Amino acid sequence: MKRSTTIWKKSIIPLLVFFLSFSGLAQVNGSVAGNGQKPNIVLIYADDLGIGLLGHEGQKIIKTPHIDQLAKEGVRFTNAYSNMLCAPARASLITGLHDCHKQGFEITPGGFYKKISTGNYEQGQIEKILNGALRPIPQNQVFLGQVAQEAGYITAQIGKLEWGFSTTDHQMKRHGWDRYYGYLDHVRAHGFYPPFLFEDGKLVDIEGNTLANCGKSGEPETPENFAERQNREGKAQYSQDLFMNKALDFISTNKDRPFFLYFPTQLPHGPVAIPEIHPDFINDERLTPVEKEYASMVKMLDDNVGQIMQKLKELKIDGETLVIFTADNGHEIYYGQKGRVEKPYTNIKTGERFDDVDHKYYSHLSGDVFDGNGGRAGMKRSNLQGGIQVPLIVRWPAKIEAGSSNDGLVANYDLLATMAEVTGFSKPFHTDGISFYEALVGKSTEVGREFVVYSSYTGPTLITDEGWKIRTDLNKQVFELFFLPDDFKEANDLSQQHPKKLKELKSRLLAACEGDLKNGHFTNRGSILKVARKKGKWTGGE
Numbered sequence: 319m320k321r322s323t324t325i326w327k328k329s330i331i332p333l334l335v336f337f338l339s340f341s342g343l344a345q346v347n348g349s350v351a352g353n354g355q356k357p358n359i360v361l362i363y364a365d366d367l368g369i370g371l372l373g374h375e376g377q378k379i380i381k382t383p384h385i386d387q388l389a390k391e392g393v394r395f396t397n398a399y400s401n402m403l404c405a406p407a408r409a410s411l412i413t414g415l416h417d418c419h420k421q422g423f424e425i426t427p428g429g430f431y432k433k434i435s436t437g438n439y440e441q442g443q444i445e446k447i448l449n450g451a452l453r454p455i456p457q458n459q460v461f462l463g464q465v466a467q468e469a470g471y472i473t474a475q476i477g478k479l480e481w482g483f484s485t486t487d488h489q490m491k492r493h494g495w496d497r498y499y500g501y502l503d504h505v506r507a508h509g510f511y512p513p514f515l516f517e518d519g520k521l522v523d524i525e526g527n528t529l530a531n532c533g534k535s536g537e538p539e540t541p542e543n544f545a546e547r548q549n550r551e552g553k554a555q556y557s558q559d560l561f562m563n564k565a566l567d568f569i570s571t572n573k574d575r576p577f578f579l580y581f582p583t584q585l586p587h588g589p590v591a592i593p594e595i596h597p598d599f600i601n602d603e604r605l606t607p608v609e610k611e612y613a614s615m616v617k618m619l620d621d622n623v624g625q626i627m628q629k630l631k632e633l634k635i636d637g638e639t640l641v642i643f644t645a646d647n648g649h650e651i652y653y654g655q656k657g658r659v660e661k662p663y664t665n666i667k668t669g670e671r672f673d674d675v676d677h678k679y680y681s682h683l684s685g686d687v688f689d690g691n692g693g694r695a696g697m698k699r700s701n702l703q704g705g706i707q708v709p710l711i712v713r714w715p716a717k718i719e720a721g722s723s724n725d726g727l728v729a730n731y732d733l734l735a736t737m738a739e740v741t742g743f744s745k746p747f748h749t750d751g752i753s754f755y756e757a758l759v760g761k762s763t764e765v766g767r768e769f770v771v772y773s774s775y776t777g778p779t780l781i782t783d784e785g786w787k788i789r790t791d792l793n794k795q796v797f798e799l800f801f802l803p804d805d806f807k808e809a810n811d812l813s814q815q816h817p818k819k820l821k822e823l824k825s826r827l828l829a830a831c832e833g834d835l836k837n838g839h840f841t842n843r844g845s846i847l848k849v850a851r852k853k854g855k856w857t858g859g860e
Contacts, residue, residue, distance in 0.1 A: 332743020356576040356741060357714060358639040359466065360569075360626060361733075363411070363580065364619060365404065365478060365587035368649020369709050370681075371616050371691025379605070379688060381598060383712070384624035388643055393758065394712030394723045399781065400647055400730040402705040402774045404504065407646035407730060408481035408582070412462045412493060414675055414749035415732030417658065417773045420833045424452055428505030434521070435513055437532035441521050445486045451778075455492050458745035462734050463494025463813030466578035467826050472496050474568045477561045477582040478507045478677035479516075487519040499564045499584050502555075507584055509534035510591040511553040515560070535589040538654035538661060539608040546593065547611070556593050562622055564721065566629050573633045578741070581626075585619040588652025609687060612653045640714040640740065644730070648705040649690030650698040657686045663697070674700055674776070675791050675798075695808045698720060701774035701789050702808055717759040727783045728764030771830040778835060780827045788823035793858060797824060 369375050373382040374389045400415055401407035410416055410422040417423065426448050433439040439447075463473045474497040478535060479485060490498050499517045501507040509532025513524050527533070529552040536543035565581055596614040601607055605613065623643065630636035652655030654661045663672045665683045672679040679696050681689040696702025712718060732751035737743075739755040756762040771780045777790030785803040790796065799813040799820045813820045831837045 324859075326432035327575060338358055339353075339410045347714055356470065357640060358576055358635060358717065359471070359642070359737065359740065359759040360630075360639060361576045361578075361642045362579045362644040363408075363477075363582040363624070363625060363643075364709075364795065365582065365584055366650045366698060367619070367645040367709070368688075368692065368704070369645070369707055370690045370694075372650065373497065373587070374710055375692050375709065377688070379602070380613050382620040382621075383386060384620045384627065385643060388627070388641065388713050389713070390710055391720045392585055392641070392722075393718050393760075395710040395712070395726070395728045396723055397725045398644065398710035398728040398730075399706050399770045399772065400645065400648055401772050402709045404418075404587075404646050405481050405483065406773070410729075410759075411646075411733055412481060413732050414460075414462070414799060416729070416731050416746070416750045416771055416773050418778050418832075418837050420832045420834055420837055422773075422837070423481065425482060426451060428482045429499075429504055430484040431632050432530055433501040434454065440800045444484075445488070448484055448486050448697065451487050451785070452489075455489070458747075460734075460745065461493040461848060462737065463578070463580065464492075464496065465734060465738045465743040465747075466741050467494040467496060468745070469738075469743040471576045471578045471741060472572050473578045473580070474498060474565075475580045475582065476500055476564050476568070478504060478587075479582065480586050482507075482679030487516075491519075497568065498815050500561060500582075501584075505534050506531070506542045507557075508587070510557045511555065512557055516558070518789045524555050524560070526552075526821075528552035532557075533591060535591050537652060538656065539658075540605070544607065544616060555711065556591075558592075558618060558622070565623065569626070569629050570633065573635055576741075578737075582646075583619060583622065585622070586615040586652075588612070588650070590615065592618065604687060606653070606655060606658060606860050608653045608655060609658075614689070637715045639798070640717075642714065642733075643709065643711045645708040646698070646730075648694075648698050648703075648707065649687060651684075651690070658687075672739065673794075674702055675794055675796050678702065679704065680807070693807060699775055701772060701776065703802070703806060705774065706772055706779070712758055716761075722760065724765070725763070725780065726754065726763070727770060728754055729767065729770040732767070769826065769830070771827065773837060778827060778831055778837065780830060782823070786819060786823060788820065788827055790827075792836060799823065 341628030357666055371377050373384055374386045405425050406417040410533040430444055456561045467473045473495050475495045477500045479498060479500045479502055489702045497518055502516050511529060512524055513527045514521050533553045535547045554650055568579055587756045590608055590611045592614045595610050596617040599610040599613050630639050646832050649657050663679055663684055666685040668676050674696055690705030693703035696704035701806055704782045732754055735749050735753040736755050739753045752767055754765045758764045767783060769780050776793035781787045785800055785801055787800045789798050798811045826833040
């Protein structure tokens, strides 16, 4: 269905601190399954999963049969985008807002909850500091979990929680989560053996895990880092196993009522850590030891998807459950090794550093054996396709034709509006997104989006529904123009051949960025640190 949009008149959102000059005041009429029953929803949000790591996207080394099966049984959105980095991607997903506004998403300092392990602070002290450093959340702000919760769902978030880098029980509950379990701190989530996690406001000790840094391993690969990974002391329980147990239990416990499970996994974000190498890779001579471990992390993610689907089928609720699989940003390499793939990323043949303008990153030039970005240019943190194009698969047997695909333009910040329509949430709310419900269920071939816009460390990019893309590198004062249907590798800059199109897209990009192309991706955590310090509430470093 088409959503009516109007301009919100002079409303201020203190948490995000911007006037949405072209965002809509959205109101959607809920759609439910044909029998009138609200569908269950499972949203699996992979972490740093490059689109090229999936079998149905061309991956040659790692088999991903369970995710591939989702694609066979659902619809693939082949033109889906997200932000270039974890924190803004999750903020956009949860708020329905893009990251090119003049003032971006606030985030709090990473590593803060580690101070519990070191004895510097207690949980309550940290909560008070973090909540005090952030502006109050306005009463009229709507979030992803809240949409489902207020539509009658029981909601849960399990894994790498919120957009970080440190969040609080107050934020979790205000964002609409009845239940939660996992890391409240994204920096601690870079290790897979946490001495404690958080569940519904309470600190939960994890028996046998004793390392304050959660067992975070070193990179790039060296004999010392390899030995450190193999040392199992203080690493009794792997976090992703804990998350899976909680997720499956939540599904089983709530099988008789509508539920929304948001499952932001740690996998396959690094640094590399896995309890054991998957049998698929033990004797694979193409891979180094650290590459085998990384491949096993991707394989575990696929196995986890299979476990969730198996549980839904065992409970006989898979037909009435909407399952979404997507990722937060493009590919990143955590298996760097001298003579293999080296950081900072360099051309293995020429030794030149990739700068993503004159020398764009490509897997075959970097030595990446997995081709994690599927032949695209760029990586995580870049506004090139390899940084922002992501997989998006939706399975819903009651509504979606199996094995279908849609090439309409979709943004991750469209999911909030779409879930509002699916669940029956009907209150008006701010969003930069649109509902793609009709395209989802096959009522329309059109998504209805004119463009997507995203920021990056070097500047923003805008992509139109026709496939034109303008990308910036403000450090080099560069504006590049590509026509993606003919050039998904972004190898041919057309800015000189099409000056009118370049001028048109510059104007649209400037409007989307509210008149300032220097707009950032999110308020950097350094500024929040200064807020905390200014108030005299914290003087520690990260």
